[in-house]
Amino acid sequence: MSSTTPETTAELHLTQQGGPFKLTQVPNTPSPPANQARLRLHAIGLNLLDKKQLDYGLFIPQYPFVLGGEGAGIVEAVGPDVKDFQPGDEVIAILSGKMRGFDWGGAYAERSNVLADGGFFAARKPRNVGMGEAASLPVGYLTAVAVIAGSFGTPLAFLPELENAGVVPSSVLVLGGSSVTGAAAIQLLRYAYPSMPIYATSSRHNFDQVKAVGATEVFDYHSPSIVADIKAQTPGSKGVDTIFDFVAAGASQTDICDVLDPAGLKQYGAVVTGVDISVPDGVKYAIKDAYDVSEMKGGGSVFPMLTQLVEEGKYKLPVEVKIEGHGLESIPQAVEKLPKVSGAKLVITL
Numbered sequence: 094m095s096s097t098t099p100e101t102t103a104e105l106h107l108t109q110q111g112g113p114f115k116l117t118q119v120p121n122t123p124s125p126p127a128n129q130a131r132l133r134l135h136a137i138g139l140n141l142l143d144k145k146q147l148d149y150g151l152f153i154p155q156y157p158f159v160l161g162g163e164g165a166g167i168v169e170a171v172g173p174d175v176k177d178f179q180p181g182d183e184v185i186a187i188l189s190g191k192m193r194g195f196d197w198g199g200a201y202a203e204r205s206n207v208l209a210d211g212g213f214f215a216a217r218k219p220r221n222v223g224m225g226e227a228a229s230l231p232v233g234y235l236t237a238v239a240v241i242a243g244s245f246g247t248p249l250a251f252l253p254e255l256e257n258a259g260v261v262p263s264s265v266l267v268l269g270g271s272s273v274t275g276a277a278a279i280q281l282l283r284y285a286y287p288s289m290p291i292y293a294t295s296s297r298h299n300f301d302q303v304k305a306v307g308a309t310e311v312f313d314y315h316s317p318s319i320v321a322d323i324k325a326q327t328p329g330s331k332g333v334d335t336i337f338d339f340v341a342a343g344a345s346q347t348d349i350c351d352v353l354d355p356a357g358l359k360q361y362g363a364v365v366t367g368v369d370i371s372v373p374d375g376v377k378y379a380i381k382d383a384y385d386v387s388e389m390k391g392g393g394s395v396f397p398m399l400t401q402l403v404e405e406g407k408y409k410l411p412v413e414v415k416i417e418g419h420g421l422e423s424i425p426q427a428v429e430k431l432p433k434v435s436g437a438k439l440v441i442t443l
């Protein structure tokens with residue numbers, strides 16, 4: 094935190110597609126806009142999207158650009174219309190606003206603004222986790238809810254205000270059980286459905302971790318017999334009702350829909366990854382991202398519920414959190430490691 098002053102903020106600017114990054118001082122706005130809060134960030138969660146943005150310029154309207162989708166910090170100032178937060182509050186936040194056309198966000202900074210009302214982008218930090226762990230939570234949880242509830246309305250009883258008109262699947266296959274989002278989804282499904290068969294895929298060395306968040310059985314996605322192996326485990330070997338794909342696995346595992354029960358719901362919900370997936374005729378397909386929660390009826394109840402679930406011990410860190418560095422200057426090296434991360438979440442502290 095050496096470079097930031099009361100008048101200026103250190104930001105890590107991506108200067109052009111492919112880099113380099115440049116540590117830059119920018120003047121602080123005297124007061125945040127009406128419904129925004131200014132955060133002093135203490136930890137930043139890294140996401141694979143950050144690396145895709147660096148390499149391909151995805152969702153970057155102009156350079157220089159401040160990357161970074163999530164963080165944890167302390168409210169320094171609030172705009173006049175903010176009712177939910179006040180200076181001194183510890184919060185967790187979704188901070189990728191600028192890539193969605195908003196005038197706030199970008200977590201690779203020592204200060205960032207966030208839309209602070211409505212419950213969509215900022216929530217109180219759970220008291221029982223530190224800043225580093227807290228910064229790892231928002232994107233994984235919100236994306237998992239977006240895919241589970243947003244794709245086909247699969248009800249999540251702990252979110253009673255969220256629209257939930259879908260049919261409850263009799264069984265689910267989560268592709269990417271050791272990914273942050275996939276592990277979050279397994280945990281939320283298990284909490285909502287204590288006895289539902291939840292199958293998942295990961296590398297063998299992550300099986301125990303994936304079972305620990307609630308999977309009934311885990312399968313190695315490198316195995317050539319994975320489709321038959323999963324089907325054989327399902328009740329009556331009929332197959333699963335619904336697939337949730339958190340890692341675009343369907344793009345390479347092109348026969349994965351053969352695990353669907355032909356007499357079942359035949360649903361395939363995927364997270365937006367930038368990779369196209371095609372499913373056979375007759376399979377219902379939906380693709381969602383974290384921001385879709387803010388468009389759902391009752392979406393404002395989702396992020397605040399994360400705080401409650403963590404404090405009540407009902408939602409734990411879905412994967413191990415690795416503090417990969419300290420200070421904005423440690424980010425460029427950490428971002429390069431993202432594609433090789435297995436069953437963990439990288440966080441930078443400030």
Ligand SMILES: NC(=O)c1ccc[n+]([C@@H]2O[C@H](COP(=O)([O-])OP(=O)(O)OC[C@H]3O[C@@H](n4cnc5c(N)ncnc54)[C@H](OP(=O)(O)O)[C@@H]3O)[C@@H](O)[C@H]2O)c1
Nearest residue numbers: 142269271272273274295296314342365366382383435436
């Ligand atoms: N649009 C959005 O709102 C949004 C939000 C979050 C994430 N995403 C996207 O969703 C994807 C996942 O993000 P994340 O943060 O959860 O990723 P992550 O944790 O970095 O994903 C790494 C994990 O993916 C697993 N994996 C890779 N290929 C797999 C396959 N074919 N089958 C099963 N598992 C596989 C690896 O498992 P093993 O190590 O066990 O092999 C590894 O643990 C990324 O593409 C990301 O950009 C989008």
